[in-house]
Amino acid sequence: MNGWEAIRAEVLRRIRVRDWPLGAMIPSEEALAVEFGCARATVNRALRELAQAGVVERKRRAGTRVVRLPVRKATLDIPVIRLEVEARGQVHGFRLLAMREAVPPVPVALRLGLAVGVRLWWLETLHLADGRPFVHETRWLNGAVLPQPLPDFAAVSVNEWLVTQVSYAAGDIAFSAEGANAREAEVLGVAGGVALFVTERTTWAQDGAITLVRLAHAPGYKVQTVV
Amino acid sequence: MNGWEAIRAEVLRRIRVRDWPLGAMIPSEEALAVEFGCARATVNRALRELAQAGVVERKRRAGTRVVRLPVRKATLDIPVIRLEVEARGQVHGFRLLAMREAVPPVPVALRLGLAVGVRLWWLETLHLADGRPFVHETRWLNGAVLPQPLPDFAAVSVNEWLVTQVSYAAGDIAFSAEGANAREAEVLGVAGGVALFVTERTTWAQDGAITLVRLAHAPGYKVQTVV
């Protein structure tokens, strides 16, 4: 009855009913441990989870306070495209449309933290769901930090190969809405300017930037939070 | 040197270098505790974090295994719109364009889990950044579960009032790209059909659905992960 989840729930309840108002300090871990009749570690676990959820803020010596304007934290699962398609009950396929070495435009090089003029791979892939265009993927790939030789990307999707080869790297993701450019319109089979959901991801390994990818999703695509 | 973060890093390293291949089991907490010369609780903490990050899967009795196709977890901060604007160094403003009671369309009622025919508030707000249109917000609001009386939403943004009143409720968020409809085009000052980034959120309290909101962001808007 006084596990850490019960304590988290009780603390949350007190915050909800304004027992502990927004912006106010709450009792110390020790005081709560005494009140709930449990060890301090248990209270600590509960409060740590609430801090991670953005409900409270914790500082050493200062204590724990209820945040004034809670920032909702949304968590998204970003699976490999094949799994995403299969999760919709459709059959995944893909076609490698282009692959060549080239010097990326300056903004791309900068964003990847590479010297201007370095040659990268450029790949264009179209992912299909039940044979219909699903995502148009364009990608800059830094061959210098990847295991050699590279596989045949016409047979293995870059998207999936990278995940298994360059596991668990850091990176950032951005979402935006953009009108389809000429190429995207042609490849996805839509009119130019149509609203597309665009995902841009940068991925890093310890020894340098790995890849920058742009995914333009066919109309109707949605991203949804888990939970 | 053998804190839980060090252990997490070491485990991650071994997974990266394929010391422990994808899909393979890793040693038990107890074995690792012996190897690293620390308590099992410390290993537990490290592995728990990795499980939360989607790097390993843990099951009682079965043990811990490296995930085969890691699912990237992206975490987004969804702040109050005012803070979002101010974070860009701009001045936030808003105008309440409309507010009336109405019976929502059936899909809306269903999504909120309400009986068809229930009357809700409908609000239309335009948020401004430095005086220019930033977000067009349309919202269904369930007055039945809110503290009464409602404030003057021309003076206090619904967006912000709800956060402070109905704290920490459950909900889901969806992102998509849509062409601007006639009203959005007019209010945001863009051409019809222009690609807009759209956020749709449903929010629940214990005693029922609170609100369903659609935010259509002016062109150029991006959502970015927080590391």
Add this chain to the structure above:
DNA sequence: GATGCTTATATGTCTGCACATATTAGCTCT
């Protein structure tokens, strides 16, 4: 072979204690 029970095992969680560390509040000195 299929089904159901038992048991061993790895993780999940808790306790009580300890020390580390950041940070604030108060004091002292100029």
Add this chain to the structure above:
DNA sequence: AGAGCTAATATGTGCAGACATATAAGCATC
């Protein structure tokens, strides 16, 4: 008053041990 030092305090993390619980694997039975 202001600057700088000191001490108190709340959280962060660690350890050793214990019990709880889910569940895979083996065994017995039908």
